[in-house]
Amino acid sequence: MTPDPLVPAKAGTQAGPGAHANRLGSRLRGNERWGGWWVAAIPYLWLLLFFAVPFVLVAKLSLSHTVLAIPPYAPRLDLGQGWAGLAAFARALSFETYARLAHDRLYLAAYLSSLRFAAEATAILLAIGYPIAYGIARHPSGQRQGLVLAVMLPFWTSFLIRIYAWIAILKPAGLLNQALAILHLPPLTLLNTDAGVLIGLVYAYLPFMVLPLYAVLERQDESLIEAARDLGCTPTQAFWRVTVPLSWPGVAAGALLCFIPMVGEFVIPDLLGGSSTLMLGRTLWTEFFADRDWPAASAVAIALLATLAIPIALFQRQQARVLR
Amino acid sequence: MTRGPSTFNRLSVALGLAFLYAPIVLLVVYSFNASRLVTVWGGVSTRWYAALAHDGAMLDAIGVSLRVGLVSASLATVLGLLAAMTLTRGGRFAGRGLFAGMIYAPLVLPEVVLGLSLLLLFVALGLPRGIWTVTLSHTTVTLCYAAVVIQARLADLDPSLEEAAQDLGCPPATAFVKVTLPIVAPAIAAAWMLALTLSLDDLVVASFTSGPGATTLPMRLYSQVRLGVNPEINAVSTLLIGAVATAVTLAGVWRRRRGR
Numbered sequence: 001m002t003p004d005p006l007v008p009a010k011a012g013t014q015a016g017p018g019a020h021a022n023r024l025g026s027r028l029r030g031n032e033r034w035g036g037w038w039v040a041a042i043p044y045l046w047l048l049l050f051f052a053v054p055f056v057l058v059a060k061l062s063l064s065h066t067v068l069a070i071p072p073y074a075p076r077l078d079l080g081q082g083w084a085g086l087a088a089f090a091r092a093l094s095f096e097t098y099a100r101l102a103h104d105r106l107y108l109a110a111y112l113s114s115l116r117f118a119a120e121a122t123a124i125l126l127a128i129g130y131p132i133a134y135g136i137a138r139h140p141s142g143q144r145q146g147l148v149l150a151v152m153l154p155f156w157t158s159f160l161i162r163i164y165a166w167i168a169i170l171k172p173a174g175l176l177n178q179a180l181a182i183l184h185l186p187p188l189t190l191l192n193t194d195a196g197v198l199i200g201l202v203y204a205y206l207p208f209m210v211l212p213l214y215a216v217l218e219r220q221d222e223s224l225i226e227a228a229r230d231l232g233c234t235p236t237q238a239f240w241r242v243t244v245p246l247s248w249p250g251v252a253a254g255a256l257l258c259f260i261p262m263v264g265e266f267v268i269p270d271l272l273g274g275s276s277t278l279m280l281g282r283t284l285w286t287e288f289f290a291d292r293d294w295p296a297a298s299a300v301a302i303a304l305l306a307t308l309a310i311p312i313a314l315f316q317r318q319q320a321r322v323l324r
Numbered sequence: 325m326t327r328g329p330s331t332f333n334r335l336s337v338a339l340g341l342a343f344l345y346a347p348i349v350l351l352v353v354y355s356f357n358a359s360r361l362v363t364v365w366g367g368v369s370t371r372w373y374a375a376l377a378h379d380g381a382m383l384d385a386i387g388v389s390l391r392v393g394l395v396s397a398s399l400a401t402v403l404g405l406l407a408a409m410t411l412t413r414g415g416r417f418a419g420r421g422l423f424a425g426m427i428y429a430p431l432v433l434p435e436v437v438l439g440l441s442l443l444l445l446f447v448a449l450g451l452p453r454g455i456w457t458v459t460l461s462h463t464t465v466t467l468c469y470a471a472v473v474i475q476a477r478l479a480d481l482d483p484s485l486e487e488a489a490q491d492l493g494c495p496p497a498t499a500f501v502k503v504t505l506p507i508v509a510p511a512i513a514a515a516w517m518l519a520l521t522l523s524l525d526d527l528v529v530a531s532f533t534s535g536p537g538a539t540t541l542p543m544r545l546y547s548q549v550r551l552g553v554n555p556e557i558n559a560v561s562t563l564l565i566g567a568v569a570t571a572v573t574l575a576g577v578w579r580r581r582r583g584r
């Protein structure tokens with residue numbers, strides 16, 4: 001636990017980590033490519049202050065308890081009292097909030113249903129995204145770039161707006177049910193249901209599934225399929241035994257890229273889900289904004305992070321491999 | 325792959341694109357609907373655009389979003405360029421793993437977690453929440469995207485180009501500015517646009533880190549959407565989509581020109 005959020009950031013420019021920055025600097029000057037250690041130090045310190053330190057604060061707050069005050073939590077660290085203040089602060093921290101959350105059925109249900117939503121949506125995304133990515137990769141190279149751009153383009157338009165568009169489609173008297181009525185089909189109840197949330201998740205994350213899949217499929221060597229065919233494979237067998245196994249890195253990248261943020265998704269369950277749709281992102285939001293229970297919101301955030309740590313580590317390893 | 329697409333291939337691409345674009349097309353079409361009921365067609369009208377022009381709160385929100393977006397995207401691009409240089413050319417230094425982790429983690433971390441953690445930082449520092457705290461937060465999140473975009477281009481770059489410039493007497497900094505920067509420029513432009521788009525689009529991080537008087541456009545839209553579907557939202561959305569489409573087209577044209 002860091003006693004003061006500013007300490008690690010300041011130290012970086014002076015004593016201990018500063019020496020490391022100088023060592024780094026000398027190696028860079030050795031390269032004679034670009035100007036000095038500050039190139040690394042500026043973004044490094046920025047991320048330490050605005051990314052690493054805040055996470056320590058979240059962890060600290062999850063061990064605190066709520067009080068009616070501004071800000072609404074205790075204990076607060078008083079550095080003016082030196083070690084005594086720090087000791088008193090450390091004694092007042094407790095795992096009480098976690099115990100409270102663990103005994104509340106609602107949190108457990110939200111936790112499990114977040115994972116279920118993300119897993120189901122990832123499976124559907126793979127089933128839909130793979131044929132799209134494969135289809136694009138099979139187009140002549142002149143057309144591929146345009147098709148990839150077409151898949152990417154919706155990502156550039158507002159996420160909130162695209163989810164909002166689905167409300168008008170999925171509403172009981174919405175556009176989908178109007179279309180079904182024309183076809184003499186029974187209406188569907190989708191808005192404010194779990195099915196609505198799944199549709200929203202699949203819609204919003206589809207580009208993130210298609211692109212990594214396309215990246216591996218596009219590079220695949222055609223002669224491997226021909227070899228499989230020459231050795232007596234049917235086209236279907238060649239697809240399942242050559243194309244699919246070789247596309248595994250794309251499948252892993254796409255699945256992780258979608259699964260991780262979907263577990264903590266807030267906007268989609270909030271706008272398309274019903275009052276009974278439980279997801280951790282929404283729970284955190286409600287704890288923070290409606291109940292003003294900052295320790296509970298922090299504990300939920302830590303639970304989310306702990307759950308996502310392994311998928312995120314896998315994702316980073318994947319990224320590192322791509323970089324090399 | 326060189327074989328032509330089969331009917332199944334064509335069909336899956338066509339259906340996929342239809343799925344991606346149908347909601348956007350419907351949203352745009354219904355922004356010109358005369359009826360107040362969003363899903364009932366009542367003839368063509370531009371009344372919601374006229375209503376928008378008199379919606380002071382919405383116009384204020386657009387102003388706040390633009391200010392936050394332009395400042396944070398510019399800061400994020402500079403920081404992202406430095407981070408990308410560190411990642412591609414920094415070699416192996418102590419703490420490189422932590423640095424790379426801090427670059428990649430925000431790309432996948434849930435926004436609610438990022439928003440909450442940044443808010444706690446501002447509370448701990450005693451900074452009053454407002455337009456500047458949102459700007460700092462957006463800079464932090466989008467600098468990671470900028471770094472990844474620029475880094476991909478830097479990694480492809482042939483280092484011998486810069487070395488050649490230095491052999492010909494260029495100081496390292498000048499060689500970087502005169503040789504590397506022009507080659508990386510399209511990636512820098514793309515990173516800036518991506519950062520701007522992400523900032524203009526962000527609801528969650530802004531909701532946590534914003535204060536009174538600094539309502540961004542997504543925050544305003546969200547509070548309206550919570551009250552129900554409203555044709556004025558369709559009109560704002562259509563304008564936003566139009567702006568994005570124009571920007572993407574211009575960027576494409578610029579790229580093609582450079583390519584020649």
